[in-house]
Amino acid sequence: MDQFAADFYKVFIRANRYEMFLDGLKVTIGVSIAAVILGVILGMILAIMKMTEVRKGRKTLFSVIANIYIDIIRGTPSVVQLLIIYFLVFHTQMGIVAGVVTFGINSSAYVAEIIRAGIMAVDNGQMEAGRSLGLSYGATMKDIILPQAIKNILPALGNEFIVLVKETAILGYVSIQDLTKASDFIMSRTYTLFMPLIGCAVIYYLLIKLLTFGLNAFERRLRQSDIR
Amino acid sequence: MKKFLTVALAGVLAASMLFTGCSKKEEAKSEGEIPEKIVVGTNAEFPPFEFVNDDKEIDGFDIAVMKEIGKRLEVKVEVKNMEFKSLIGAMESKDLDVIAAGMTVTDERKEAVDFTDSYYTSNQYIIVKEDSPVKKISDLDGKTIAVQEGTTGDLVASGDYDSVKDAKVKRFKKGVDAVMDLKKGGSDAVIIDANPAQEFVKANKGLRVIKDQSSEEYYAFAIQKGNKKLQKAINKQLKAMKEDGTFDKLIKKYI
Numbered sequence: 001m002d003q004f005a006a007d008f009y010k011v012f013i014r015a016n017r018y019e020m021f022l023d024g025l026k027v028t029i030g031v032s033i034a035a036v037i038l039g040v041i042l043g044m045i046l047a048i049m050k051m052t053e054v055r056k057g058r059k060t061l062f063s064v065i066a067n068i069y070i071d072i073i074r075g076t077p078s079v080v081q082l083l084i085i086y087f088l089v090f091h092t093q094m095g096i097v098a099g100v101v102t103f104g105i106n107s108s109a110y111v112a113e114i115i116r117a118g119i120m121a122v123d124n125g126q127m128e129a130g131r132s133l134g135l136s137y138g139a140t141m142k143d144i145i146l147p148q149a150i151k152n153i154l155p156a157l158g159n160e161f162i163v164l165v166k167e168t169a170i171l172g173y174v175s176i177q178d179l180t181k182a183s184d185f186i187m188s189r190t191y192t193l194f195m196p197l198i199g200c201a202v203i204y205y206l207l208i209k210l211l212t213f214g215l216n217a218f219e220r221r222l223r224q225s226d227i228r
Numbered sequence: 229m230k231k232f233l234t235v236a237l238a239g240v241l242a243a244s245m246l247f248t249g250c251s252k253k254e255e256a257k258s259e260g261e262i263p264e265k266i267v268v269g270t271n272a273e274f275p276p277f278e279f280v281n282d283d284k285e286i287d288g289f290d291i292a293v294m295k296e297i298g299k300r301l302e303v304k305v306e307v308k309n310m311e312f313k314s315l316i317g318a319m320e321s322k323d324l325d326v327i328a329a330g331m332t333v334t335d336e337r338k339e340a341v342d343f344t345d346s347y348y349t350s351n352q353y354i355i356v357k358e359d360s361p362v363k364k365i366s367d368l369d370g371k372t373i374a375v376q377e378g379t380t381g382d383l384v385a386s387g388d389y390d391s392v393k394d395a396k397v398k399r400f401k402k403g404v405d406a407v408m409d410l411k412k413g414g415s416d417a418v419i420i421d422a423n424p425a426q427e428f429v430k431a432n433k434g435l436r437v438i439k440d441q442s443s444e445e446y447y448a449f450a451i452q453k454g455n456k457k458l459q460k461a462i463n464k465q466l467k468a469m470k471e472d473g474t475f476d477k478l479i480k481k482y483i
Contacts, residue, residue: 092414095398175374175398175409184313185399188378191340193317 011195017186024182025203031099031178032165038104039164040157043111046070050116055137066112073109079170081106086174095176099168107164114160118153119145151222158215162208169204179203260455265304268294269324271312273376273402275427276482277330277447280309289482290328293347294449296474297465311401313378316340319452326462327450330421332380342453344462346446347475352384353425354438355410355418362417365391365440372396374406374415380445381419391442392419407432423483 012018046066053063073081082102090098122145130140172181183200187193270278270290278288286307298305310318315327319341332350333343356362362371365384369392373385377399383389385397398415400406406418407428420428422439429435451458469475 087408087412092409092412095414172399173401173405175400181399184377187317188313188382189336191316191337192320193314194321 007190007192007195010190011186011192011199017190020177020182020185021179021199021203024177024179025207027096027171027177028165028168028179029207031096031103031168031171031176032161034100035103035107035168036161036164038100039107039111039160042104042108043115046108046112047115047119050112051119054120070109070112073106078102078106078167079173082170082173095174098174099171099176103164103168106167107160110160110163111157114156115149115153118156119149121152122148154222155215155219158211158218161215162211165208165211166204260452260457262301262303262458262461263325265306266294266298266301266325266458267323268305268307268326268328269315269318270307270309270327270329271315272309273312273404274330274421274424276423278328289348289478290330290449292478292482293466293469293475294326294328296469296478297462300465300468301461311378312376316450319450322452325452325455325458330423330447331450332421332445333448334380334383337450340453341450342455342459343448343450344459345466346448347466348447350445350447351422352381352419352440352443352445353422354440355407355420355425355429355435356416356438357410358434358436360416360436362438364438365442368395368417368419369393370395371416372398372414374398374400374409374418376400376403376406376420379403380421380443384440384443385419389443391440403428407435411435 012021046069049062049066050070051063052060082099085102085105086092086095086098090101126144126148127140130144131137135143168178169180171178172184175181177185179200183196186196190196268291270286270288272278272280272286272288274288276288277290278286281287286309291307294307295305308318308324312329315324315329315331316337318324319327327341330348330350331337331343333346337343352365354362354365354368362368368385373392373395375382375385375397382397382399385392385395387393387395398406398409400409403418403420403424406415406420409415410418411432411434418425418428419440425437429437449462451462466475469478
């Protein structure tokens with residue numbers, strides 16, 4: 001147990017190393033939030049592009065573009081995407097922005113599918129009812145379909161956010177000091193693996209736990225209007 | 229369900245603490261012993277000392293020396309490739325018997341592992357672009373320096389040796405990524421050991437090296453703390469190899 005205490009001191013207290021974890025945590029949270037915002041915006045645009053196919057009943061230029069984009073993004077690992085965007089697109093400048101763009105783009109492909117699936121899950125009869133009552137396509141979408149779809153979308157979107165937070169652990173590949181990189185750094189200075197790794201895991205776990213609580217509370221609030 | 233998960237996780241953490249506790253206690257065994265199979269840890273991103281050759285095998289000077297030592301001690305040698313920064317930690321958890329990774333002997337590292345006799349003397353080199361105004365290491369104060377995580381270059385750039393002050397350090401997993409970062413203009417210089425520096429500059433046009441005269445360092449194999457037997461055996465074989473010329477032959481072949 002003495003060893004445990006000594007390791008704990010060495011990894012978290014000596015040379016104010018806990019500050020490195022906190023700074024890393026800030027980067028992880030910052031990049032995740034920025035990437036999720038970018039991802040949702042891009043994802044919505046992609047979903048709308050894809051949905052043109054459903055409305056027209058045939059493939060459109062927009063839906064083809066969106067399909068190819070989603071196909072490529074989902075078909076390549078995010079580490080490779082990160083390295084490509086950092087080294088080849090951003091030419092090693094602005095590492096953090098490159099990270100946000102990578103995860104935003106990566107997440108947008110999944111978000112697009114989540115949004116599309118959420119909208120498609122609303123019974124087709126709802127659209128028909130709206131149209132037969134004389135509402136336009138847009139009005140039916142806005143006032144009848146989307147409010148129902150959002151309930152399908154949000155839980156899955158929360159899930160995507162959780163995945164994204166954990167995926168940012170690869171930021172270290174392009175020398176960004178995120179939470180994982182902070183534990184990497186401490187490992188390289190203290191020459192112990194156990195404490196930095198477990199410490200890092202616990203911080204991620206607590207972060208995700210917090211996120212899950214928030215999402216659950218949000219979902220419960222949405223469910224209040226359900227008659228069940 | 230949530231409670232169960234919390235309890236399960238706490239259990240796993242507690243168990244892993246116990247297990248590390250155990251392995252720490254075993255350390256008390258004095259003298260140590262020569263294992264039947266020496267597990268050698270390395271980071272094959274450090275030419276010419278260790279690299280992955282065209283046949284996808286881990287090769288290089290360190291590996292060749294360790295294999296020769298293994299042959300002379302009549303034990304098998306297994307090479308494990310991992311990240312440089314994880315090597316000492318892996319040795320602390322007893323997964324490695326020897327680290328052969330062009331590792332410089334430092335006081336901090338000595339706290340965690342023991343070293344054999346040094347087998348190579350090296351310097352840190354600074355790699356810069358050909359048109360860079362940098363002439364000596366102190367010109368790097370306040371500049372952006374790319375390094376490989378946990379290497380001596382990282383320590384130098386981070387100001388641990390007071391030769392560089394207030395530099396912004398970009399730490400990469402591989403030396404070659406750091407060199408790419410420099411080439412693309414993301415950093416002003418790379419600090420890395422002499423031999424890989426020369427290899428990288430040879431492979432990339434538009435770069436030049438500067439020798440950091442202030443730093444002389446000694447490479448040695450690291451072994452588990454307190455394993456005197458293995459330390460003695462390796463030292464003896466190193467000496468024998470130097471005497472019968474095998475060592476020079478390997479130097480000629482690789483460096």
